[in-house]
Amino acid sequence: MAGPRPVVMSGPSGAGKSTLLKKLLKEFDGVFGFSVSHTTRSPRPGEENGKDYHYVTREVMQAAIAKGEFIENAEFSGNMYGTSKAAVQAVQAKNLICILDIDMQGVNNIKRTDLNPIYVSIQPPSMETLEKRLRDRKTESEESLQKRLRAAKVDMEISKEPGLFDVLIVNDDLDLAYGKLKDALLEEIQKVRDTNKS
Numbered sequence: 001m002a003g004p005r006p007v008v009m010s011g012p013s014g015a016g017k018s019t020l021l022k023k024l025l026k027e028f029d030g031v032f033g034f035s036v037s038h039t040t041r042s043p044r045p046g047e048e049n050g051k052d053y054h055y056v057t058r059e060v061m062q063a064a065i066a067k068g069e070f071i072e073n074a075e076f077s078g079n080m081y082g083t084s085k086a087a088v089q090a091v092q093a094k095n096l097i098c099i100l101d102i103d104m105q106g107v108n109n110i111k112r113t114d115l116n117p118i119y120v121s122i123q124p125p126s127m128e129t130l131e132k133r134l135r136d137r138k139t140e141s142e143e144s145l146q147k148r149l150r151a152a153k154v155d156m157e158i159s160k161e162p163g164l165f166d167v168l169i170v171n172d173d174l175d176l177a178y179g180k181l182k183d184a185l186l187e188e189i190q191k192v193r194d195t196n197k198s
């Protein structure tokens with residue numbers, strides 16, 4: 001796929017990926033674009049279909065996967081999630097840096113493609129902090145919360161694997177974490193700005 005190098009952001013649910021990437025999209029308007037994933041989970045209050053996710057049924061998603069419309073897909077916490085080829089192409093067609101917010105299964109699947117992204121892992125300072133953030137967010141049932149915490153433990157272990165991620169950021173203080181994220185992406189940001197100037 002053509003265009004600037006995409007960015008994969010991964011890390012446990014509740015680590016702060018959406019918070020960080022929303023700041024990035026706001027500050028660097030015209031540089032980054034979000035790859036809108038498909039999911040079978042229900043929208044949360046305030047989420048918009050086509051902006052946060054494409055909300056679909058399991059049947060629709062399975063049919064689209066069977067037709068080869070997805071770059072990667074995964075089952076997470078009882079729901080399906082996936083990145084469609086169209087979602088990435090829509091961002092790359094505008095010559096923007098495409099950001100994918102995906103789980104660890106997605107990372108492993110993307111590694112088998114020719115997307116060649118920068119892999120960024122966002123990690124919480126501790127399991128305790130992660131649990132508090134997820135509880136305070138008030139988006140999950142107790143069952144979903146427990147599933148996410150179990151997945152988080154695995155994620156936090158695997159993400160330490162040398163070479164899996166290009167950058168690992170511990171999101172404790174939000175401003176510090178955001179500064180580290182910008183530093184990691186500065187070169188790519190500059191390339192897009194230079195291209196769009198000429």
Ligand SMILES: Nc1ncnc2c1ncn2[C@@H]1O[C@H](COP(=O)(O)OP(=O)(O)OP(=O)(O)O)[C@@H](O)[C@H]1O
Pocket residue numbers: 011012013014015016017018019020133134136137171172173174175177
């Ligand atoms: N550095 C931080 N300090 C305190 N709270 C934070 C910080 N970063 C994020 N949060 C809060 O933690 C909660 C989880 O953050 P967020 O929704 O961005 O996580 P996420 O990784 O995108 O989760 P998911 O994968 O479930 O979408 C949110 O309520 C957010 O406001």
Ligand SMILES: Nc1nc2c(ncn2[C@@H]2O[C@H](COP(=O)(O)O)[C@@H](O)[C@H]2O)c(=O)[nH]1
Pocket residue numbers: 010011012013017037038041072073074076081082083101102103104105106107
């Ligand atoms: N493999 C993929 N994972 C995805 C995708 N879109 C989101 N996600 C990940 O799912 C969990 C839960 O998200 P939530 O919005 O329900 O809290 C989180 O880790 C996301 O990164 C995708 O297209 N593919």
